[in-house]
Amino acid sequence: MSDDANNSPAPVDDLFDLTIVGAGPVGLFGAFYAGMRGMKVKLVDSLAELGGQLSALYPDKYIYDMAGFPKVLARDLVRDLAEQARQFHPTICLEEKVTTLTPVDGGFELGTEPGRTHRTKTVLITAGVGAFAPKKLENAGFARFEGHGLHYVIPNLSIFEDRRILMVGGGDSAVDWALHLEEIAKEVTLIHRRDGFRAHEDSVRKLNASSAKVLLFHELKDLQGDGRIARAVVFDNRTQAETTIEVDEVVVNFGFLANLGPIRTWGLTLEKISLVVNPQMETNIPGVMAAGDITTYPGKLKLIVTGAGEAAMAVCTAKMRCDPKASYFPGHSSGSATFEPGAAH
Template sequence: HGATLCLGQRVQGLERISEDPPIFRLTTDREEHYTRTVLIAIGVGAFAPRKLDRPGVREFEGRGVHYFVRDLQHFQGKRILIVGGGDSAVDWALGLEGIAEHITLIHRRDAFRAHEDSVRKLFQSSVVVKPFYEVKELRGDEHLQEALIVHNRTGEEERLEVSEVLFCLGFVADPGPIKDWGLEMDSNGIRVSPRMETNIPGVYAAGDITSHPAKLKLIATAYGEAAIAVNFAKTFIDPSARAFPGHSTEVMAGSRSSQGTGNP
């Protein structure tokens, strides 16, 4: 349909610059776009690692606190604390065994969500596994030097000499800048009408970012919502247009009959 695709751009701002006719300016990290309607389909937004709100954690980010392993060699010969009980925590503990000098893994529970076979290997490895322990505080000077951990049942504290802490606590989704666009949102996303209209006239939403009583976060429903949104956005731009676009089979049948090959 001749749509202009602008890839590799992160949407940042949306501003209505004219009321009649309504025109929006959509800003990305690379350019500005002018449009009569907007369809927001950003999924659950950007994923960011879940961070612990404990003294020293933010302070030592980049100076001993990690959320990803970008380079195995960075951990060569180091004393490491890994925090978490899922696949990432267990896989990295096993992956760094033999590279790091010493690895301790703490988890707030004694049940691991990681793959059963990985957990079995973990308990057979040289990794020191401490269930029911959580990070209480991280300390150091220029770089991280120690972690204070606490047993969440007994309150017993322990000081670990570590220079690196790897947090593997999963990810949180963040819808990012759209939170500041004046959209009505709830904990599930942007509230939409059955026509996929948001509270801002001319702005529609579809897919995982929408919230409505019949919401199912599936590929099929996302496609369906996008079709509804696009067709009603068309009527927003041109109120004389029909929301129902017709069936492609009718178009094909029409072209066949115009070529004289269709059924009478």
Template sequence: MKELFDVTIIGGGPAGLYAAFYSGLRKMKTKIIEYQPQLGGKVLLYPEKMIWDVGGQPPILGDSFTKQLVQQALTFHPAVCLNTKVDVIDKNKNGHFVIRTDTGEEHYSKAVIMANGGGIVNPQKLKVEGAEKFEMTNLHYTVPSLRSFKDKVVLISGGGNTAIDWAVELLPIARKILLVYRKDVLSAHEAQVDQLRNSNASLLSNTTITKLIANPEKRKIEKVQLLNSKTEEVTLQEVDHVIVNHGYNQDASLGFAPSLHIEKKDGYFYQGTATGLTTEKGIFAAGDILSYDGKINLLAGAFQDAVNAVNAAKTYTEPAAESIAMVSSHNDIFEARNRELMKELVYEN
């Protein structure tokens, strides 16, 4: 039989990562299974966005915050499986969960924590012939670095919150911002829209990208052909970069286990409780995927969900265990590490 883990966490976003840290704190043998090639979840889509809503954490870029989350999650050396898609979760005759992937691989666990957010999220690609050729140069679906747009002409396609947010962020950085969107009105937050309208950005409604014209030597987009659907006017716009924010394709297939009850309420969620319980004994949930009365859809809420799910998993696998862990500042598991950190602080000062 393959290696048996105390808990397996499906999803490597903020909730899953903090659950991995906390399960290690509770001395549970832990595994993380993540579909994407790296840990971080949806925060990876916004590496240069400022995060303000984590208690005690000064404003921090998404990229830096993700690195800190991952570093913390790996404190107790959980097993990590990347590029792995879970298909089915069953139970064997020993009462252990068998987690089967799309490649037929099997993982064994006493308990499972679902931290799979809104499912597998991938940006919707630009449906223009040959667009994929420029993804390594100047066609972007996320913004890896604001510095690369300094003094450039940037065309952003999209009329939702993400597109407007990036346009506002780039106003003081780019030489020129053009926003094209296929509808009459923008569907983003009013304050951001007002800020953009009161700037020197060019807003082109009822407009879509129909062609990308490249410099064959540099393999970069030099011009974008635009079509106004109302006037049928075709124009060419010289650009340095194109950012596409057309939303995300989400694989929210949540039927991993037959008895997991799925609730539809502005999306699909596992019906559960504030303590991380789901309708399947031994399967717990945390973060965006979990629905219950009083849910907090913030990072702070994801961390609380993670703690509750781990505590529930601990008592499920070890009924005699304490229902909560000792607070970290008093926990003997950190005693040696605390001494090392204090020495470093003394030497630095």
């Protein structure tokens, strides 16, 4: 693939063709695709690093459903998405939360929390679930163990090496983490309050074949230790029988609470916490597209692969708005011929 003629990012105060709000996987792929389409593009994110949920919540987790990768570490996928996007030298602004969207002269001004204004012809919102925070244990007394053996996200797998781990939860995340940690930990116990997991069948099959000890119908009652977690008391919710387990680390996977924050106030049509888009990924405001976890439409799947496809469509819609003579379909990146319907090939 040929590099962009202009090989440094455009000054931040320029007028951009497309400004992308959110530099998660979908925003990063959108930046790449906009570069492919010859657009002047800027990425803005409130976090200090690229990658969205992948960097903030599960950098050391394997992703198994990425097209073309039997498995890929989240942090490696972010690295490669960033490298792919950077081929076209997008302007990147980190640690800037976009708070306002104002239509101006056929384009938009985006205001950010440090007080900067970004000028752009079109906008692509790839803000995921907005600001996200893990759901925590209800017992407020357990907060004293956060940073001392109690974890709600896993920033670095190495801290679990050779440790005794209690995993709490029954979703994909709990099952996947149990499988990952089982490879490096001394022992892994997984408790879940029901009898069935809300996880992929294949992951559950692997879990049952692994060395992880699975306790169904079990819940966490108490965490004990002097400054640091040393024991967890769990109970069988059918019989109330209690068991004390010696543990070094407790990982809680109850999912995440999402907060769209300022995006709610931009006059966009919402369905719960998602932006409603049409098949070209346009929101109700002409010139404002959305893609990835933040969007909803019939048949929506909140996955990285689908988000990447949506980003490509959103960028093509933005391209036509910036350049009405441009076609929606840009051709293939490999430069192959386009096929006529019905032609033999």
